[in-house]
Amino acid sequence: MSSSARIAALALAGCLLTGPASASGHGVLYYGYGTTPTARQIAGWAIAVRPDGQGLPPGKGSVSHGGDLFQTFCAACHGTFGEGEGRYPKLAGNDPLTGNQPRPTVGSYWPYATTLFDYINRAMPFPSPHVLKPDQVYAVTAYILNLNNIVAASFVADATTLPKVKMPNRHGFIWADPRPDTHDTECMNDCLKPDQVKITSTAEGKGITPRTTGPLDTSMPQ
Amino acid sequence: MDQEATGPQAGHDARLVRPGRRAMFRAGMAAGMVALAGRARAEAPAPPADDPWSQTPGPGVVSRVYGHPSHFEKDVIRRNVPFLTATPQSSVSFTPLQSQQGIITASGLFFERYHAGRPTVDPAKHRLMIHGMVEQPRLYAMRDIERFPSISRIHFIECPANGGMEWRAAQLNSLQFTHGMIGCADWTGVKVSTILEEVGIKPEGKWALVEGADGAHMARSIPVSKLLDDCMLVYGQNGEALRPEQGYPLRLLVPGWQGNVNVKWIRRIQIGDQPWFTREETSKYTELMPDGKARGFTWKLYAKSVITFPCPEMPVNAPGLYEIRGFAWSGLGRIKAVDVSIDGGVNWTRARLDGLVLPKAMTRFTLPWRWDGKPALLQSRAIDETGFVQPTITELRAARGVNAIYNNNSIQTWQVKENGSVFDVQLG
Missing domain, CATH: 2.60.40.650 (Immunoglobulin-like)
Structure with a gap:
């Protein structure tokens, strides 16, 4: 319902007390459902961290403390030095982002160090996410940055130092969508010469397609 | 009886030429429906014979209190590509599009994408918090969300990684695996604009962080303008409650934008003046170009x-x-x-x-x-x-x-x- 329609409806009902909050700014709700969260409730859930540091909690953590925690909580999947076990994400490394099948890492790809804190805090360790204390998250963040040679071994991560870390790929992103970047046309007839139509690749015989009939295919390795 | 015989498989069968088939059936009827002989033949029964299911009543009502497809359709299931991901908890399954008969994807076949598995969320305990640059922060229970004016809309949701294996070459010999990270449903819920107008967005509030209640605490930044345009907070899917795989009891629907921003099990919307650059919009869901630069915030799914x-x-x-x-x-x-x-x-x-x-x-x-x-x-x-x-x-x-x-x-x-x-x- 538009704001004017709401006001009209209220007027018809003979109870024109105020417009919706967004229009009046007086803080009177139109529907009035729900409750006002307490500051403590908001603080408990508002975990998002921005590049400018907004959302970073009090606390701090060192590279060396982070190294200990990493071996306990992270290395089983990500490898002792962040090299990534199996299909688990590789965290450290400086391979180029070009060429055949690049494997981006925190060091080579991530534009902001704050994202590392945010993600470890909200989603890691994978089997029991969001259990590390802020000091621990700061420490693991510092360790992974150090693994990538972005900060020194003496680095201590906190709400002041983390937003100041300059990530190598900070300016590697284009945030304005440049599409449409293809320009195919609605050609209907003789759009190609028949001899231009060549099969350049086929999935036939590659042997990587899971079974598509019968029960779920569990024979393929993870 | 035709129900079982003309399932999805009928599509690859010359029998599909229906007029002829119906004519045959009518001819059988005209021949007198003499229920003779029929039963014993081992080969495929044909009119005028009766099959066994025509000669006895089937199970009664409520023998299935929640219905499911015929067991002849047992191969029509979500499937995965095990080697794609390290664990099934952070992974994807694919809709069997080869068997989808209309534009609505059956709720039980709708593709899954989890970042920390499928949480079991108690709707009585679930809350949606809206805060940040708003006039009135608000905490809603499901019964509050359901009280707001509601709408139903049919939209697809597609993971932008659909077809991601096929950039270099043809790889997977299967429609389900090349295109199955999509589903389309009739969604019911409340327009996000209804609630954002209720709480009042401050003039500088241009971005929103939307966050899930799953173990990944899935979080994405999204422009407020898109939320106000056509987004929904969804609790209904194809005429019943949203499925757990799709975010029960509440998910964000962002029509036409990459699946990842359609945050499931949504519990928080924070309004701010700039994006958060979460892991899911920097490390992931960005596109590496040949020069090593990457495109981000490429939300729209083109034709x-x-x-x-x-x-x-x-x-x-x-x-x-x-x-x-x-x-x-x-x-x-x-x-x-x-x-x-x-x-x-x-x-x-x-x-x-x-x-x-x-x-x-x-x-x-x-x-x-x-x-x-x-x-x-x-x-x-x-x-x-x-x-x-x-x-x-x-x-x-x-x-x-x-x-x-x-x-x-x-x-x-x-x-x-x-x-x-x-x-x-x-x-x-």
């Missing part, structure tokens, strides 16, 4: 289509008349037209759009095809109401290289061989 019959799972067998079938969709609006080629893109024929043609929804197309038994290269090409024409993979590679992973909306080519088998191929 795409695929032929669902024939396809590798649903080949043809004998020459004759078939109906080519498929789906088209665009995150930018309605599908305007779909063209089909049987010669690898030399010549195209306009297909018939069938049934509902809705914005940001799967749209069905069909085209009769008399297969002469010779090799064919089948393609479909979608054009949406903005005039955008679905590109070839060659065009897409020229623009973006092969490392982008996401947003592969290229024309799919199915190679039909003389024996009727169908393969995923790419043309140069």
Whole structure:
């Protein structure tokens, strides 16, 4: 319902007390459902961290403390030095982002160090996410940055130092969508010469397609 | 009795030519329905014989208090590609599009994408918090959300990694695995604008962080303008409660935008004046270009289509008349037209759009095809109401290289061989 329609409806009902909050700014709700969260409730859930540091909690953590925690909580999947076990994400490394099948890492790809804190805090360790204390998250963040040679071994991560870390790929992103970047046309007839139509690749015989009939295919390795 | 025999499999069968079949059936009726002999024959029963299920009552009502497909359809299931991901908890499964009969994806077959598995959320305990740059922070229970004025809309949700394996070359010989990270449903819920107008967004509030209650605490930044445009907080799917796989009890629906921003199990919306650059919009869901730069915030899903019959799972067998079938969709609006080629893109024929043609929804197309038994290269090409024409993979590679992973909306080519088998191929 538009704001004017709401006001009209209220007027018809003979109870024109105020417009919706967004229009009046007086803080009177139109529907009035729900409750006002307490500051403590908001603080408990508002975990998002921005590049400018907004959302970073009090606390701090060192590279060396982070190294200990990493071996306990992270290395089983990500490898002792962040090299990534199996299909688990590789965290450290400086391979180029070009060429055949690049494997981006925190060091080579991530534009902001704050994202590392945010993600470890909200989603890691994978089997029991969001259990590390802020000091621990700061420490693991510092360790992974150090693994990538972005900060020194003496680095201590906190709400002041983390937003100041300059990530190598900070300016590697284009945030304005440049599409449409293809320009195919609605050609209907003789759009190609028949001899231009060549099969350049086929999935036939590659042997990587899971079974598509019968029960779920569990024979393929993870 | 036809229910079981004309399931999805009918699509790859010359028996599909229905008038003849019905005529046969009528002839059987006319012959007098003499219920003779019938029962004993081991070979396929034919009129006027009765099959066993015609000779006894079946189970009564409430023998199935929640219905499910015939067991003859047991192969029509979500499937995964185990080697794609390290664990099934952070992974994806694929909708069996080869068996989808209309634009609505069955709720039990709708593809899954989890970042920390499928949480079991108690709706009585679930809350949605809205805070940040708003006049009035608010905490809503599900019963509050359900009280707001409601709407129902049909929209698709597609993971932008759909087709991500096929950038370099044809890899997976299966429609389900090349295109199955999509589903389309009838969603019921409240417009996000209804609630944001209620809480009042401060003038500087231009971005929102939307966050899930799953173990990943899935978080994405999204412009407030999109939330106000057409987004919904959804609690209903295809006439019943949202499925757990789709975010029960509450998910965000962001029509036409990449699946990842349609945050499931949503519990928090924070309004701010700039994006958060979360892991899911920097490390992931960004597209590496050949020069090593990456595109981010490429949310919109451009026009795409695929032929669902024939396809590798649903080949043809004998020459004759078939109906080519498929789906088209665009995150930018309605599908305007779909063209089909049987010669690898030399010549195209306009297909018939069938049934509902809705914005940001799967749209069905069909085209009769008399297969002469010779090799064919089948393609479909979608054009949406903005005039955008679905590109070839060659065009897409020229623009973006092969490392982008996401947003592969290229024309799919199915190679039909003389024996009727169908393969995923790419043309140069």
